[in-house]
Amino acid sequence: MEIRGTSAYRNIADRIRADIESGAYPRGSELPGQHELADLYKVNQTTINRALRVLTACGLIQTRRGVRSTVMPIPPIVRNAAERYSRAARERAGAAGAYDAQITALGHTPRVEIEVRRAKPPARVAQLLGVSAQEVSAIARLRVMYADDVITQLADSYVPLDLFADTVLEQVEEGPGGMVSRMADLGHPQVRVVEDTVGRPPTPEEAHALGIAEEQNVLYKEHVAYDAAGRVLEVTTHVMPQHLWIDRVEFQID
Amino acid sequence: MEIRGTSAYRNIADRIRADIESGAYPRGSELPGQHELADLYKVNQTTINRALRVLTACGLIQTRRGVRSTVMPIPPIVRNAAERYSRAARERAGAAGAYDAQITALGHTPRVEIEVRRAKPPARVAQLLGVSAQEVSAIARLRVMYADDVITQLADSYVPLDLFADTVLEQVEEGPGGMVSRMADLGHPQVRVVEDTVGRPPTPEEAHALGIAEEQNVLYKEHVAYDAAGRVLEVTTHVMPQHLWIDRVEFQID
DNA sequence: GAGTGGTCTAGACCACAGA
């Protein structure tokens, strides 16, 4: 069953991983220093550094210059898209409901920081919305989502300013059912949503904003909502450390 | 705009990436050898090796011992889940239709290798199906999907043997509409599907089967289909090199 | 066997955190 006979750094990474999963290095604790691990495993510190890089990429540990590496707490979060598109579920859950409920159920403390402002949308978003990227043509709702002070997701929503200027969508509090319900109230019901998801390395900016290493991949989701005429009402981008999320969708067939 | 001032290997990775994207190193071509690149960039071969590792992780190049590294052809494929759950779309597309149509449209040649046999399901699958993992209790349909001889996906389907023994599901050819339509024909219509998607590093076995590096992450999708009584009729796992796929879902809202 | 990528070491130095 031992396949990793090939290289020391992989073997060491696997052994440390096993120690983390067995609880020998508990969640949130410090690992020994790299030189100490080098003595322990009879290899050079450079090799330990490389082994820890593997674990960093998996989201299992976090490394920072100047302090010892720490084992990451791992809250695996299920994002169930279906819950967001059923009006009943939306209003049952309340405003920021689905996320809060998930995190609380996992025994963590949810928190969401929200900033709303008029802004120039990024080029890709402007193109989808059919507005100018050079002008202040959108309302941006920028959310940073936490679980126990770990950033779990960046979610940036953009809606066209010409449709929603001076509406409740410029408020931080949107009320029950969130943006989808408010748009319906305002006479612009969303009728169709397309979500594209990819896995990729983070941009340097994303890595910094999420507080993760550049080796650690993210799930990137682009959410586009349309009205009955096919006009784009909302574009939301989600950036999530890949190891923190399970993306779930449910379908009824025919 | 230059953020990567910090380390030589990141800078070099970015410069080589730029050369690939500009066409200086065309898709499918060979990169210079690592020692040659080391001379070019005035660094050690070890540093070049590390830079190339970054590009490998992104799926931009492929490295193999003994031969020069090559620039990967990149067919970005959109997998639209919605198309698989509309009977009309299913039958319009034909048996292995959605995938073939996608790849052909991108100018590549699709190919799917299919093996069907009775098998012991993996533990996780057995649990979902409610059958034994120690006995031959399932029909396995193992697919390897290609685009121009590049493996794009491994898709393993399992259905319970007690329901579908000696039916058309034991044939390689399923006919129009695929497994979903055949199950309906056989009196076991699927009514609900749950798909979970995660990004993660491949297992060593997956990396080998896909012909990718272990640094290169995959999208892993677990597809579970239920009948009206809530019994699981099918479990399919998909393993895809992350950089090759865009996962798309569409929803109608209320 | 020659060429290529992959790994490892010993040692050095840098960047950063914290007392």
Add this chain to the structure above:
DNA sequence: CTGTGGTCTAGACCACTCG
């Protein structure tokens, strides 16, 4: 200032491919 992780080098050797 000390301890920590991050990077780089020079050189070595290994594993693999191909002629």
